[in-house]
Amino acid sequence: MMPIDVRALEIFRAIADTGSATRAAERLHTTQPSVTRTILAFERACGFKLFERGRYGMALTEPGQVLLASVERNFAGLRTIQRTIRELKAGLHGALTAAAIPVLAEGEFGALVGAFMREHAQVRADLRVSAPDLVLKDIVTGEVDFGAVIGPAPPGIDLATLPIGRRTMGVAVAPGHRLADRRSIHFRELDGLPFVLTVRSHNSSVAVEAMMSEFRVQPSIIHEAGTQRTAAELVRNSGAIGFLDYEIIATLPPGSITAIALEPEVAWPINLLYRRDRKPSPVFAAFLGWLGSRASIA
Known part of the structure; x- marks a missing residue:
């Protein structure tokens, strides 16, 4: 089986996208001769032409188009692996635990947590749906990282409050x-x-x-x-x-x-409540940072 050179695949993708060895070299911060040598060697290893060369650039052959589709699928997997490694380094694995009253769990709160999960695929969600008094109990006792309620926190309880709607x-x-x-x-x-x-x-x-x-x-x-x-x-x-x-x-x-x-x-x-005196887990700290970035964009 022919060994796969990841650098050759990067060059192949760059040429397919830009239609030029010169522009591919600029994108990859290398030289045009290096790109040309690499893609010629890759074509010889494949046993078929990947590009038709013309005065207006390089266009994929039919086999090249088939190979590109496969390469793109596999690069998507590589990007997922790279993201997982970054998240593991940052401590972003484990569970984000939360509680909410039913009307919020089925609405804004569920949508918010779902959006975070979409961007952090290695994090597991543990969401509880409870009556308001049980949501507060879970927050105060540390059973969950945070909770969602309608209205302010009850007086006499020192909880941080983040409005979300x-x-x-x-x-x-x-x-x-x-x-x-x-x-x-x-x-x-x-x-x-x-x-x-x-x-x-x-x-x-x-x-x-x-x-x-x-x-x-x-x-x-x-x-x-x-x-x-x-x-x-x-x-x-x-x-x-x-x-x-x-x-x-x-x-x-x-x-x-x-x-x-x-x-x-x-x-x-609509407020998110959490204990300000409790050190947040890495996952919950990332969630709070993510909320802050969304607020700054909005």
Whole structure:
């Protein structure tokens, strides 16, 4: 079997890309005679011509095109190996551990971690989906590197906070509801209507209960749902009023729910939380640096 000279393959790729031994030499920071000698020797070793030479440059022969496709596939593998070596040197192997509430794990948070994993293929993700109080417990006890929540960290807990987005709440009604043609509605106008609320630990329920107290609104009945999607189904079928994230509403089947802007607006930041007194693992340190680079680009 003919031994494969990686340098000859680099020269072969460079000529195929530039169409010229001279330009290939410039790209590879070498001389044109060296490139010419190497490619001629490579053609003799292959036993067939790789290029047709003409006054306007060098064009791949049919066998050369077939070989180039194979070389490109294998160079992609070599680049993966080189990236793995760099990541291992930098300590980027192991797991990135995190926790998030369901609505974030299925949205912004999952997308963010997935983008990091795409760029760091040797890192394994260990993502937990939990209720807000369990997410905070996992962060505080060190069970995870970090977590994602809607709203700020609870008072009395010294956690670093990184904002990654924003969520806004709207009023959700079934399409045939008498309020369905409204573009916006003040919360006090909802007095006496049936409400669907998520569990009390959810930010939307906390916000709705605060407004009920501020504007002295009394719903005729309060239904409780474990998740926002469950709340949406109750709204769609019962005729009650729901309070959902616009991001959740956007993922529902078209025409199943009508969203109305709420006055006053209710919005929360989406935050990543982590212990500032705990030395980050190499993987988590790389993730924080990656987040910083994305923020600077944005």
